[in-house]
Amino acid sequence: xxxxxxxxxxxxxxxxxxxxxxxxxxxxxxxxxxxxxxxxxxxxxxxxxxxxxxxxxxxxxxxxxxxxxxxxxxxxxxxxxxxxxxxxxxxxxxxxxxxxxxxxxxxxxxxxxxxxxxxxxxxxxxxxxxxxxxxxxxxxxxxxxxxxxxxxxxxxxxxxxxxxxxxxxxxxxxxxxxxxxxxxxxxxxxxxxxxxxxxxxxxxxxxxxxxxxxxxxxxxxxxxxxxxxxxxxxxxxxxxxxxxxxxxxxxxxxxxxxxxxxxxxxxxxxxxxxxxxxxxxxxxxxxxxxxxxxxxxxxxxxxxxxxxxxxxxxxxxxxxxxxxxxxxxxxxxxxxxxxxxxxxxxxxxxxxxxxxxxxxxxxxxxxxxxxxxxxxxxxxxxxxxxxxxxxxxxxxxxxxxxxxx
Numbered sequence: 001x002x003x004x005x006x007x008x009x010x011x012x013x014x015x016x017x018x019x020x021x022x023x024x025x026x027x028x029x030x031x032x033x034x035x036x037x038x039x040x041x042x043x044x045x046x047x048x049x050x051x052x053x054x055x056x057x058x059x060x061x062x063x064x065x066x067x068x069x070x071x072x073x074x075x076x077x078x079x080x081x082x083x084x085x086x087x088x089x090x091x092x093x094x095x096x097x098x099x100x101x102x103x104x105x106x107x108x109x110x111x112x113x114x115x116x117x118x119x120x121x122x123x124x125x126x127x128x129x130x131x132x133x134x135x136x137x138x139x140x141x142x143x144x145x146x147x148x149x150x151x152x153x154x155x156x157x158x159x160x161x162x163x164x165x166x167x168x169x170x171x172x173x174x175x176x177x178x179x180x181x182x183x184x185x186x187x188x189x190x191x192x193x194x195x196x197x198x199x200x201x202x203x204x205x206x207x208x209x210x211x212x213x214x215x216x217x218x219x220x221x222x223x224x225x226x227x228x229x230x231x232x233x234x235x236x237x238x239x240x241x242x243x244x245x246x247x248x249x250x251x252x253x254x255x256x257x258x259x260x261x262x263x264x265x266x267x268x269x270x271x272x273x274x275x276x277x278x279x280x281x282x283x284x285x286x287x288x289x290x291x292x293x294x295x296x297x298x299x300x301x302x303x304x305x306x307x308x309x310x311x312x313x314x315x316x317x318x319x320x321x322x323x324x325x326x327x328x329x330x331x332x333x334x335x336x337x338x339x340x341x342x343x344x345x346x347x348x349x350x351x352x353x354x355x356x357x358x359x360x361x362x363x364x365x366x367x368x369x370x371x372x373x374x375x376x377x378x379x380x381x382x383x384x385x386x387x388x389x390x391x392x393x394x395x396x397x398x399x400x401x402x403x404x405x
Contacts, residue, residue, distance in 0.1 A: 005071055007063055011084025014147060015091060016058065018140045024048050026188030034188060038062070063087065069095045075108050082112070085119075085148035092140065093122050112148075119145045127183055127190050135180040333398065336391035343383030350376030 036054030106115035354373035
């Protein structure tokens with residue numbers, strides 16, 4: 001049982017590292033203040049606290065209710081590191097949320113490895129009116145999960161030559177589908193951290209932009225692989241001259257050539273003005289993934305290089321938006337529902353027809369009247385079952401798409 005346990009120094013340090021220390025009280029909205037390591041209950045404007053006192057308040061005032069809740073509601077035996085990790089999680093998400101979490105249910109059922117994976121369900125937060133995957137919470141859940149899985153006495157072995165891992169497609173559902181956002185909290189409010197982009201016109205010590213620096217690294221790596229040890233000395237900053245000696249001997253592609261090649265492969269234009277404008281309009285801390293940018297901008301024209309046995313040329317192709325931008329499947333759902341309803345109507349007519357023939361003492365005027373009813377029943381039931389199957393699949397796909405979004 002986890003009763004009468006207290007958090008250890010390892011768990012306390014983990015909480016302190018992610019909560020952050022604030023010497024002076026800061027307003028967090030709604031007339032509330034925060035000071036020290038996330039302390040709010042007795043914080044007010046104008047307070048100042050030392051780091052030692054903040055540590056004492058965290059351990060002796062803020063954490064005991066959390067420790068008590070974990071101890072009283074966990075009914076499985078816990079090691080110290082497991083108790084520490086659960087207290088860290090409950091302190092961050094709140095006692096009420098912890099008591100209703102999958103983590104607690106799995107721990108009590110003895111499924112501790114699944115409970116460790118369930119930590120990752122608490123990585124999002126409401127920031128500036130949006131539910132975002134937060135970089136700090138991803139790291140915090142990872143640290144708590146690592147602490148929870150520590151076992152200093154009986155750590156299982158998994159030697160690579162003996163246990164070779166294989167890809168587990170089921171684990172892909174745990175991978176975040178959106179970029180984790182950097183969030184600033186020093187001012188007492190959560191704000192998305194904006195990373196300022198470097199000005200392409202601003203000359204640095206090397207004169208290289210990020211693309212040119214990557215191109216230079218690729219060129220140097222190719223030179224080492226091909227055994228070209230006589231790599232010329234680095235060019236002056238901002239120089240656009242091609243690599244090679246003055247006689248025109250070409251030791252390899254120049255930085256500009258590689259830069260243009262990388263830009264073409266990435267579907268970029270030669271000018272960087274549009275790229276800078278796109279970054280200026282973006283309110284995220286990091287540039288969006290190509291798929292996300294494509295989703296926002298819609299189809300755009302990209303340069304595609306095609307190569308065959310005879311010649312090499314360039315062709316313009318329209319890059320279609322990703323599948324995620326397709327409209328919803330409500331039309332398919334409605335179509336399957338109508339088809340299933342039609343099958344049910346056909347079966348109902350067949351049943352009514354059979355009942356009419358059975359209840360009529362006179363013999364049927366045509367042989368078709370004898371078989372029309374059973375045939376309609378079978379055909380309608382077949383249509384109903386098939387359309388019902390596809391309707392259920394369409395609804396399930398719709399539900400999964402909603403959860404992913």
